[in-house]
Amino acid sequence: MRKNPFSDLQGMLNLIKASKNPFSPIVEALNNSLESIFKLDESGDRNITIELCFNDQDENSKQLEFIEITDSGAGFNKESFERFERLLDRSKGFNNRGSGRLQYLHRFGEVSVKSIYRQNEGYYLRKFSSCKDNFIYDDSVSELIDKNNLKTTVTLKQLRNHKKDNTSYSKLKFSSFVSWVKSQFALRAYLELTKGKVFPTINLKFTYQVAESETLTIKPDDFPKPTNSGDFYVNYQESFDDNGEVGWRKPKGFKPEKFSWCVFSFPADDVDIHGAFLCSKDIPVEEVKNSVLKKSNGHLGNKMITAFYGDFLDKPDNVNHSVDSFTIPNKADVKELSNSIFDAEAEVYIDDIIEQANKQLKLIYKEIELAQESAERKVMLLAKELGISSHIAMSVKKIVKLSDNEEIITKNLHIEEAKYIADKSNKARKVIEQLELMDPTATNYQKDLEKKSEELSSLIDAQNKEELSKYVVRRELVAKLLDKILNNDLVAQKKDLSAGKSRRDKEGFIHDLVFKRKSKGNLNDLWILDEEFIYFDSFSDVPLNKIKSESGLFMLKDIPLEEIKKLQLKIAKRPDIFIFADEGKCVLVEFKAADIDLSEHLQQTEKYCTLIANFSTKKIEKFYCYLIGEDFSPFDLPSEYDQTVNGTWLREKIKIIDKTAMRNVIAYGQQELIKLSDIATRAHRRNKSFAEKLGMDTFMD
Template sequence: MRKNPLSDLKGMLNLIKASKDPLSPIIEAFNNSLESIFKLEENLERSITIELFFNDQDDNSKQLEFIEITDTGVGFNDESFDRYERLLDRTKGFNNRGSGRLQYLHRFGEISVKSIYCQDENFYIRKFSSNKDDFIYNDEKIKRVNTNTFETNLILKHLRPDKKDKDFYSKLKFNSFFSWVKTQFALRAYLESAKGKAFPTITIKFSYQIAENEEKTIAPSDFPQPSNKGEFSVAYQEPFDDNGKLGWRKVETLRPETFGWCVFSFPANEIDIHGAYLCSKDIPVEEVKNPILKKSNGHLGMKMVTAFYGDYLDLPDNVSHSVDSFNIPNKSDIKEISNSLFNDEGMVYLDDIKEQANNQLRSIYKEIEQAQECAENKVTTLARELGFSSHITLNVIKAVKLSDDDETIIKNLHVEEAKYVADKSNQARKVIEELWKMNPTSNNYQDELEDKTSQLSSLIDAQNKEELSKYIVRREIIADLLDKILKNSLEVQTKKLSEEKKNRDKEGIIHDLIFKRKSRSKLNDMWILDEEFVHFDSCSDVSLDKIKADSGELLLKDIPQEEVTRLQLKITKRPDIFLFAAEGKCILVEFKAPDVDLSDYLQQMEKYCTLIANYSIKKLEKFYCYLIGETINAIDVPADYERTVNDTWLREKIRIVAHTEMRNVIAHSQQEILKLSDIAGRAHRRNKNFAEKLGLDILLTKDVK
């Protein structure tokens, strides 16, 4: 009499390692359910329910209690149960190796099974459990049941205390899991339907003790048909001795292996990321890395998943027992010639498969690649305009999303620059700390000082010098443009007006040069007034009642309409530029055309300040106002203005009073009158000063006296 050899369960678990994927037990259970369902007659119900039960009594997290998978497949009849008892049994078919069930025991302390199945035209119920010590126990006596409905229920209990798994399930979101199921089984749903097999309806549930339960159903028709598909082949390769070096050549006697691919397109909000995978048994096993796919955002409202599959990938020996990697060797891992290599008849190597897969991806995702290039070019353009260095630009390019607008990109550039500056500052701080330890009376003091100076200087390398040159040249261009505007020498100022346009926008061209109207942006040239202004939260040509801080909070309170009418408040007036400078302080800028007499507008911003001080949501007590134009006669400047060292006119301590009978002082403002030509001149001088220090003054075209 023959007897199969006994196997040690714990030894088998040590031999067959746990999958790296925390969801591997669900994949195994789902595949078993599918295979059981595909043995049904076509007219019978086909459904799979996956339910995760969580204990969410802790406000800060939820913990997985157990997982229950229920299907209407043929179940654990005598034949199936007999195979389940025998580990590594391959008689089931479907290219199985009989080791998948061990993935249950790697992660869960107990597995309970209840199966209603048909045997000899009668229905029976079978119940049993498994754990690491006893592969099958609580094996209850089989009972006949009065039903004609198939149902198998598998419960995975007691998640083992692995911190990574517990964290994974505690953070698992319902929509992410639902997305994963749709992408994980899209290829199999398509291929089974192509064979004429009806795919089951899948129900996903998350059940909680406190929170409201979540549930969604995936009908067979919910799985998308491929939006694109194709094939490629990979030849068998064999090594040969190429003059003492390892060479590779095609095995002409073996037919190349054929691989298929399908692209499945999903609405962008339904799945998490674009992806591409090598599949075994029509289930993703290994991701195909491709730079086009690294972005999580969709394109044209869609995200795509590409599945590569083929008989070669389905071979049981070509995939690991844990089904999270392929056992197919890479040519690149073979570094030298050995006798064992030449005994092989040739192989299809994994890196050749991936190379061909990536060739397909470049074609499949060509449109996304072009969109990605546009997004990256947008980063480059904005970075150049704002004077960011190339290494900061490159880091932002690596992370840019197709959906990123200008504001998002500019914010990311500033964040990346802050990180870079912080790192450089830390390096500089360490050098400076060493300076404090130096002794000026020591004989080698001067040598040490020279060395530390060199270290600090090296923190501004040649690349940064190049970027600084772009930064300075750009600023000089702005100053030159302002000169030309004042001389009316820009083409837009001299060409003939259209019939619809009666007057030239003399003020607007200056306004837009420095800060584009109707915008909120760090992309401005407010440095021309003050370097600090570039970094403030600001807006241009926005009405007072619409001005918001970066936080989203409005500048003004919601003033009742009757009060607006009674006091004739001008809440829709638009300061040319408004900046939130600091707590309790703000800045207002007004531009006037070069031929406009500034003395006619000395009270304009004082009115703005009075309205804001009385009705701002957050108390503002100090206003800095700049009236900018070109025409001002000293005779017309009131006596309370003083001429400054920069030849501007400044009035300080302007009292702002409350809208009450007491008219008590609630804030102060100051107003400075500046000429555009003076602003341009100072900008040229600053640019020249920077350029000379960097040895870049040859780049400047204007002769600054």
């Protein structure tokens, strides 16, 4: 038996477009389940189960197989089914427009329904399916002899081949889905409670063909109550001719529309978003853009969602059929004077609603706004300290989050600086690529060359040259400070030792110059060793068992105390500098005072490498070690050390052994011995090269 709707289905699908929200079918099904449940009295079981089933046989991706939504509502009784047959039937109530079911067919090839419902005194099972070609088919009704519980299951199969949809579902994490459901339905859960209705329990489930299922139950009490709430009003407006321009005024006889808002505060890990939304039928439809509200931001351990709602926003004609935007007119669209606009009825405009909503947000998020301003000031101060151009800092300022600490801000500043330089480099590359068109034998060659030189030079504006000058000067100061430390010229090195101190911390001067001890992050002068080091996640004088990767994972495993004692492991040892380089690689730096013989400390870094290689959480197979001081004789070095072209001494292919089992080779290391004076000399040489090009060489000298 086949049925088609009492309107042209394909025509309706062309007229009513797919929602921009790939999860709109789930929203539609959940809303239908809620409305079906709220038709019943309070005595029955009230629950909804949402299951997403994935094919995860490909370890690199997962594909959605089907979505199943089950509820204990009234179900598809005779009246409900007849309404379902008629597209755009508004008789259901709840401010519905009768077009939501089309969102199923926009995204899924088949929709199947099984519904146990009560009609008069009997219980019946109704089954039917739906697709684009046949709106309703394979429908049947059978009476149940035994009394049964009410239960309706809607199954959405065959996700259509839209790249955005496939990506949205394949990358969807269970935790994010839980977050989405909580944030989407927090307002409705609260408003139903104010009406004396018990919100149903929502069971969420992800099932897989390979991995274990993930489940979670959201009980009514799991939805937060508002931490703040309020109302505001928006006047109707009519247009008029204001000296040849479009003007706006409040018409007589129109009462302003009332809007309400609620703020819901979630633990920061419970939701992914932190923002504000205009809602219709108690569900977020459009985001209210506000510079203070960063989507990924939290504040004081919480993320807040503000919902704006009201009868005006609930009107079916004020929301498009796709339920992803409002159809409320915009003043900005009335750009030209015409006779027609002055005959138009007074309207409430979306511009005015958003303007008033933002005024509320400014009050609601005053504390966050102040914290955001503080974070932005921190960006500018750090940029100044690092010698990074203010226009680059302004770019980072726009994206800084409240939770960003100095290390993250510094990293973002360097990243933005690198992007800026890369853009300039690409433009420069295009100029250079044109060199092949030049002819040195041509009479105008010198003029053409000068023109190309000017083009390249123009890519470095005056501000950048000034910032580069600061950058070079700062680096030269660091190199000169190293000279003075080696010569014991610093006043601090000559001060009398305080009472109780028997020796001076000579190594500390060098260590703190390069990278302040007991600190981490990018605020350092590791460039003096290698330019790349300043961009890596690094630690200074931090115990090995306290070092964490950027993801928060400890570098060393949690080693049992008995094993630590048995193997006499020194897990709290502190390398002078530890750097996470590429995957499976790290850098270790040890400084020694100028009067310490380096040849007596050749095994120190190797011990660190052995400990890390044997007990690291993520496998580290390559170690780059630097032993830095001033005093050593090549005569005292083992034969494995060879002199490099830079005059340093390098030992390659140091075998790192598995000390706990088979004693096989599990990693390799290398160690380079470098004199501090050589480092200073190379730093001066690099700085001088920059200074000459900037015309600062005399000043630097």
